[in-house]
Amino acid sequence: MSAVILALLAGAVVGLSLGALGGGGSVLAVPALIYLLGFTPVAATTAGLVIVGVTSATALSAHARDGHVRWRTGLLFAAAGIGPALLGGALAGRLPAPVLTAAFAVVAAAASARMLRPRRRTESTAPVRPGRAAAAGAGLGALTGVLGVGGGFLAVPALVDVLGLRMRAAVGTSLLVITVNSLAALAMRAGTADGLDGAVMGPFAGAAILGAWDGRRLSARLSGRTLQRAFAFALLAVAGFMLVDAVVR
Numbered sequence: 001m002s003a004v005i006l007a008l009l010a011g012a013v014v015g016l017s018l019g020a021l022g023g024g025g026s027v028l029a030v031p032a033l034i035y036l037l038g039f040t041p042v043a044a045t046t047a048g049l050v051i052v053g054v055t056s057a058t059a060l061s062a063h064a065r066d067g068h069v070r071w072r073t074g075l076l077f078a079a080a081g082i083g084p085a086l087l088g089g090a091l092a093g094r095l096p097a098p099v100l101t102a103a104f105a106v107v108a109a110a111a112s113a114r115m116l117r118p119r120r121r122t123e124s125t126a127p128v129r130p131g132r133a134a135a136a137g138a139g140l141g142a143l144t145g146v147l148g149v150g151g152g153f154l155a156v157p158a159l160v161d162v163l164g165l166r167m168r169a170a171v172g173t174s175l176l177v178i179t180v181n182s183l184a185a186l187a188m189r190a191g192t193a194d195g196l197d198g199a200v201m202g203p204f205a206g207a208a209i210l211g212a213w214d215g216r217r218l219s220a221r222l223s224g225r226t227l228q229r230a231f232a233f234a235l236l237a238v239a240g241f242m243l244v245d246a247v248v249r
Helices: 004-019 024-037 041-063 072-091 097-116 130-147 152-160 166-189 198-221 224-248
Strands: none
Touching: 004 024, 004 166, 004 198, 004 224, 024 041, 024 072, 024 097, 024 198, 024 224, 041 097, 041 166, 041 198, 072 130, 072 152, 072 166, 097 130, 097 152, 097 224, 130 152, 130 166, 152 166
16 A cells, blocks of 8 residues: 555544544544654654644634634643753653654553543633643653654543533543644754655645544534544554553663
C-alpha cells in the first residue's frame, strides 16, 4: 500500500477522533507516522503537532458555532501551558528515540485508564479557579512540548474533572487548548522540521480535516461516554505496542 493511501487512512482516523472527542489526534498520529510511514520519533512528534494543530483549529470553528467552546476557561488553561510547552519542545530533540517512545506509551496508557473511569455528569456553576486551571494547563503544556501531543486526550478529562465542564463543552474547549499548545511547542521545534515529508503530511492533514467534520457529526449521534470508551481501548492497545517496541529496541 502506498504511503499516500496510508496517510489518507490514518488522517481520517485522527480527524474522527479530534472531531468526536476533542482529543486523541496526536496520540494516534504519532504511532501512525512512525510505524506506517517511517518517520523517526522526533520527526513524528513534530509532524503530529503540525497535523493536529491545523486540524484542531479547523474543527474549533465548527464547535464554536454550536456554542460548545468556553473561551475564557480554554484561554486561561492554554496560557498556563505555553511556557512549559516551549521548554518541553526544546528538551524533546535531546531525548533518545526509545526514551521518547516509551514515555509516549506510558502517558497514552495512563490517559486510556483515566478515560475508562466513570466521571461526573454535572457541570459546575462555580467560577473557574485560576490556580487549578493554571496548574492543569502547565502540566499539559509540558507534555505537549516533550511528546508532541496536542494534549486533547488529557485536556478533556482535566476540563471535566478539574474544571467541571460538561463533556461536549470540554470537547470543544479542548480544541482551543490543543491549537494554542501545538503552536507553542512548534515554536521550539524549528530544528526538527528538516526531516518532514510534505508529500505525506499534506494528504494526512487534509484527510484529518475532513474526518474532523464527520467526527463532530458522529459525536452528536452517540453518547460521549460510548465514544470515550471505544477510543480508550484503542489507545490502550497502541500504548502496549509502543512500549514493547521501545523495550526491545
